Amino acid sequence: MSAPRIEWVVPAAGATDRHAIWKKAGAIGLLALACALPWVSSDYSLFQYSQVYSYAIALLGLNILTGYNGQISLGHGAFYAIGAYTAAILMDKLGAPYWATLPAAGAVCLVAGFLFGLPALRLEGLYLALATFALGVSMPQLLKYHHLEAWTGGVQGIVIAKPEPPAVLTNAGLPINADQWLYFFALAVTILMFALGRNLMRGRVGRALIAIRDHAIAAEAMGVNNALYKSLAFGVSAMYTGIAGALGAIAVQYVAPDSFNIFLSLVFLVGIVVGGLASISGALYGALFIQFVPNIADDISKAAPWAIFGVIMIAFVYLMPTGVAGAVRLLLARRKSP
Amino acid sequence: MEGFLQQIVSGLAAGGIYGAFALALVMTYLATSTVNFAQGEMAMFATFVAWGLIQSGVPYWLAFFATLVLSFLGGVAIERVILRPLESAPVLSITIVTIGLLAIFNSMAGWLFGYTVRTFPSPFPQSPLKLAGVVVSPHSLGSLGVTLALIGLLYVFFRYTRLGLAMRAAARYPMASRLVGIRVGWMLALGWGLAAMIGSVSGMLIAPVLFLDPNMMEGILIYAFASATLGGFTSPAGAVVGGFLVGIIENLSGTYIRFIGTDLKLTVALAIIVLVLIFKPSGLFGRTQPHHT
Numbered sequence: 001m002s003a004p005r006i007e008w009v010v011p012a013a014g015a016t017d018r019h020a021i022w023k024k025a026g027a028i029g030l031l032a033l034a035c036a037l038p039w040v041s042s043d044y045s046l047f048q049y050s051q052v053y054s055y056a057i058a059l060l061g062l063n064i065l066t067g068y069n070g071q072i073s074l075g076h077g078a079f080y081a082i083g084a085y086t087a088a089i090l091m092d093k094l095g096a097p098y099w100a101t102l103p104a105a106g107a108v109c110l111v112a113g114f115l116f117g118l119p120a121l122r123l124e125g126l127y128l129a130l131a132t133f134a135l136g137v138s139m140p141q142l143l144k145y146h147h148l149e150a151w152t153g154g155v156q157g158i159v160i161a162k163p164e165p166p167a168v169l170t171n172a173g174l175p176i177n178a179d180q181w182l183y184f185f186a187l188a189v190t191i192l193m194f195a196l197g198r199n200l201m202r203g204r205v206g207r208a209l210i211a212i213r214d215h216a217i218a219a220e221a222m223g224v225n226n227a228l229y230k231s232l233a234f235g236v237s238a239m240y241t242g243i244a245g246a247l248g249a250i251a252v253q254y255v256a257p258d259s260f261n262i263f264l265s266l267v268f269l270v271g272i273v274v275g276g277l278a279s280i281s282g283a284l285y286g287a288l289f290i291q292f293v294p295n296i297a298d299d300i301s302k303a304a305p306w307a308i309f310g311v312i313m314i315a316f317v318y319l320m321p322t323g324v325a326g327a328v329r330l331l332l333a334r335r336k337s338p
Numbered sequence: 339m340e341g342f343l344q345q346i347v348s349g350l351a352a353g354g355i356y357g358a359f360a361l362a363l364v365m366t367y368l369a370t371s372t373v374n375f376a377q378g379e380m381a382m383f384a385t386f387v388a389w390g391l392i393q394s395g396v397p398y399w400l401a402f403f404a405t406l407v408l409s410f411l412g413g414v415a416i417e418r419v420i421l422r423p424l425e426s427a428p429v430l431s432i433t434i435v436t437i438g439l440l441a442i443f444n445s446m447a448g449w450l451f452g453y454t455v456r457t458f459p460s461p462f463p464q465s466p467l468k469l470a471g472v473v474v475s476p477h478s479l480g481s482l483g484v485t486l487a488l489i490g491l492l493y494v495f496f497r498y499t500r501l502g503l504a505m506r507a508a509a510r511y512p513m514a515s516r517l518v519g520i521r522v523g524w525m526l527a528l529g530w531g532l533a534a535m536i537g538s539v540s541g542m543l544i545a546p547v548l549f550l551d552p553n554m555m556e557g558i559l560i561y562a563f564a565s566a567t568l569g570g571f572t573s574p575a576g577a578v579v580g581g582f583l584v585g586i587i588e589n590l591s592g593t594y595i596r597f598i599g600t601d602l603k604l605t606v607a608l609a610i611i612v613l614v615l616i617f618k619p620s621g622l623f624g625r626t627q628p629h630h631t
Contacts, residue, residue, distance in 0.1 A: 072430055074375075074437075119616045125429040126373050127615055130563055133375070134611045137560050138604040145601050262556070266437050273434055306445030313438035314420065317431050 008067065008213075009279035009326045034187055038180040046183045047251060048291060053186040054248035056287035057193045059271045060280065061240025066269070067278035068201055069233040070213030071120065072129045075136030077264035079109050079238040081143060081257075083245025088158040088255045089151055098163040098250050102189065105246035106239045113238020117231035136265035143257035157256030160249065186247055193240060198280050200236070209233055210278070241268075270313050276325025285324040340471045345589045351478030353565075353585020354485040355544050357578035359558055360565035361488065362537035364577040367566075369509050369529020370421070372432045376439035377537050378555030378562075380416075383443045384409040384538030385545050385554075386451045389458055398461050402542060406535050413534025417527040447552040458545035481543040488539060489578050496574075505529055557604060561588070564607040567614045570624020579623065584610060 038046055062076045086108045087101035096104070116135070120128055143152050152158070165174075165181035176184075200206055208229050211219035220226050249255050267290050275286025297308035320327055359381065366374045374380075384405050391401035416439070424432055462480035466473050496502035507515040508525035516522050541555070548554055561584055569580025584607070591598050591606055598606060620626045 066430070072433060074433070119612055122619060123615050126433075127567075127619065129429070129433055130373065130567065131608075131611055131615055134560055134563060134608040137556065138602075138608040141602060141604045147597060266441070269434065269437065277430075304445040304449035306441045307449070308445075310438040310441030310445065313441070314435050317435055317438075318423070321431075 007277070007321045007326070009276045009282060009322050009329065031191075035184075038183050043177075043179040046179045050183050050186040050251040051248065052284075052287045052291045053190040054244045054251060055268075055271065055290055056190055056244075056284045057247065058241045058244035058268060059275060059286045059290075060193065060197050060283040061237045061244065062268050063272045063275075063277065063279070063283055064197065064201070064209070064240065065233050065237035067272055067276075067282075068206060068213065069209040069230065069237075071230065071233065072125065073132040073237070073265075074129050074262075074269060075132035075134070075139070075265050076237075076241050076268045077260050077262065077266075078135045078139040079113060079241040080245035080248065080264065080268075081139050081255075081260035082112055082238075083109050083242030084249035084255045084260070085143065085152060085158075085245075086242070087246035087249045088160050091160045092158050093151065098160075099185070101250070102243050102246050106243040109242025109245075110235045110239040112242075114231055114235030116238070117234025120234060121227055121230055132265075133262070136262045140257040140261050143260065152257075155257065157254060160253050160255075162253050163250060182251060186251065189243070189247055193243065194280060194283075197240070201280065205229070205232075270309070272323075273313070274316050274323055276323030276327075279323065279325035281328075282323050282325035285328075289324075341593075343470075343472050345593050346586060347472050347474055347478075349586035349589035350582055351475070351482065351585070352561075352588065353582035354478070354482040354578075355540060355547070355581070356558065356561040356565045356584055357581020358481075358485045358488060358540035358543060359537060359555075359562040360569065360577035360581050361485075361492070361574055362533045362540060363562055363566045364569075364571060364574050365529060365533035365536060367571045368574070369505065369533070370417070370526050371509075372421075372429075372436070373563075373571075374439075374530075374533070375433065375436040375559075376443055377533065378559035379440045379443035379447070380409070380412070380534055381537035381541035382550075382552060382555045383447050384412070384534070385458065385541035385550055386447050388538075388542055389456065389545075389550055390451070392459060398459060402461070405538055405542065409534040409538035410531040412531075414527045414531035416534075417530035421530070422523065422527075444552050451552075453552060456550045458542070458550045460546035477546055484539065484543060485578065485581075488536065489575060492536075492574055501528075560604055560607045561585075564610040564614075566621075567611050568621055570621025572625045573621065573623040576621055576623030580621065 037049060058076065058080055062073060065071050065073055083105035086105040090096040090101045090104055091098060120131065123131055144155055146154065162178050163182060163185070164178055165176045169176055208219065208224045211222065211224055212226055212229060216226055271286030271290045272282065274289045275284070276282030293312065294305060294309065297305040300308050316323065362377055362381070363373060366372060366377065387408060388401050388405040391404060392398060396404070420435060421432070424435060460477045462476040466475050496506055504515070504520045505525045505528060508520050508522040509529065512522045544558060545554065565580035565584045566577045568583055569576030569578070587610065588603060588606055592603060614621060
């Protein structure tokens with residue numbers, strides 16, 4: 001008897017090369033749709049879509065750590081917060097241009113994640129979950145810390161200016177407003193990060209991470225440096241989440257300690273489970289889920305939206321253990337094989 | 339010197355509460371090798387139930403024991419219905435399910451009882467006592483007594499009763515226990531029930547101090563994690579000792595280390611967890627776990 005368990009999304013053997021062309025067509029169609037959205041949506045919807053992109057990058061980061069490498073993090077909201085605050089401080093205190101804050105946030109979080117990953121090497125499963133949970137819970141308090149208030153703005157947080165579309169475009173007569181520009185900026189960053197992530201996970205590094213997840217000792221025997229790869233996975237994962245945080249801060253134009261509470265970290269975890277563990281596209285499904293399903297849950301029950309959220313979460317563990325990405329793959333595979 | 343003593347006493351008082359709650363976490367861990375992230379929310383929910391009973395005119399102690407029974411039944415039910423099918427599932431699945439429970443209980447409490455902060459009665463006298471220049475509230479003393487009584491009862495239960503022995507056996511050697519006729523599944527469910535019950539005791543002891551609202555346990559959960567980690571997740575007595583130590587460390591570092599103050603109290607818990615896990619992962623009194631691959 002096998003218990004219901006969350007499973008990694010495993011690529012269907014043989015299907016990839018035969019149907020590569022359909023996959024490409026699908027990707028191009030999606031991209032066309034993504035580019036068309038700004039011309040048909042309201043500014044508020046555009047803001048929501050920009051948030052989806054930010055979440056998608058964060059989920060991809062968490063998926064690299066938890067899905068591909070099997071290390072549980074219940075505190076990725078902390079790295080999202082560090083990224084967001086790095087961006088806000090750079091823009092507010094040092095007058096940095098908004099686009100330059102993304103690589104900076106990524107670099108800061110890469111270092112922070114790598115450093116947190118070093119002690120995490122000794123922790124497995126539950127203990128790592130505990131340590132990261134504690135990190136997630138204590139983050140808002142650290143951000144409110146009064147000795148850092150000159151930088152972080154304390155409880156008040158920091159308000160940042162909305163990025164304007166570049167003068168080159170507006171001078172050329174393109175009718176693009178700030179929200180549309182922000183959307184395209186977020187889209188471009190997302191495509192870049194997803195392309196990088198896909199290449200990283202399909203190559204030598206990705207295989208090493210998966211090998212460690214599936215059998216650490218065998219991986220070590222094959223010459224994988226487990227310690228290095230595990231802390232690198234932590235660093236890269238935090239870097240993705242930090243960049244997402246910076247993007248999110250620019251989209252919201254505001255950072256405050258209490259928006260980065262433990263529930264944010266838990267929502268991220270829900271996102272990757274719903275989207276599909278160890279799946280690149282799963283990050284996108286998960287991001288759509290965490291952006292829009294709370295609204296739906298809110299419609300079902302105004303009084304207890306989180307209860308609906310919790311029920312959905314448990315239902316996924318039982319009913320759809322490979323998440324949406326796994327279900328999509330299964331459906332495609334069934335249609336293809338006569 | 340009196341200030342220092344006062345901090346130690348306050349630390350012990352807070353630590354007793356952390357210890358009682360850490361005990362609940364350890365119980366769950368011993369019974370089913372999982373950490374129940376919803377333990378705090380379950381305790382909070384139980385405390386609301388007690389509050390509801392008291393509001394409708396039930397005397398305190400009757401409400402107290404009725405809540406214990408209800409929590410026990412609730413814990414058993416949750417284990418049987420929701421966690422049973424995940425028996426051999428990986429840590430990630432179980433963690434996610436308990437986090438789902440956390441969200442459900444938190445939201446349900448807000449929905450049923452509201453988000454306003456409420457006072458919760460203490461069964462102990464109100465006026466503070468003064469012993470050798472140190473102020474102690476009777477509630478702290480009482481909580482301490484309840485915690486110690488609890489650990490004593492658990493010790494007797496697990497050491498000298500058939501059922502306690504069967505539960506220990508089921509948790510450590512499930513296969514062998516099954517062979518000698520212990521119903522392992524039910525023993526694990528009993529463990530959850532017992533943990534839920536202990537959790538509700540700690541909830542009812544904390545509520546008069548922290549006031550009752552749906553987010554009451556968030557901070558306590560972290561301190562209890564720190565206590566259980568410090569004492570060792572496999573040692574009930576260790577968890578209580580860990581609780582006292584964490585309470586004392588929290589108070590002393592808050593008072594005497596300038597940059598911590600009251601602002602970084604949660605971060606102290608984080609630091610304790612990380613340091614213990616790095617230098618002594620099994621905690622002060624825990625068994626070293628065999629390495630599984």
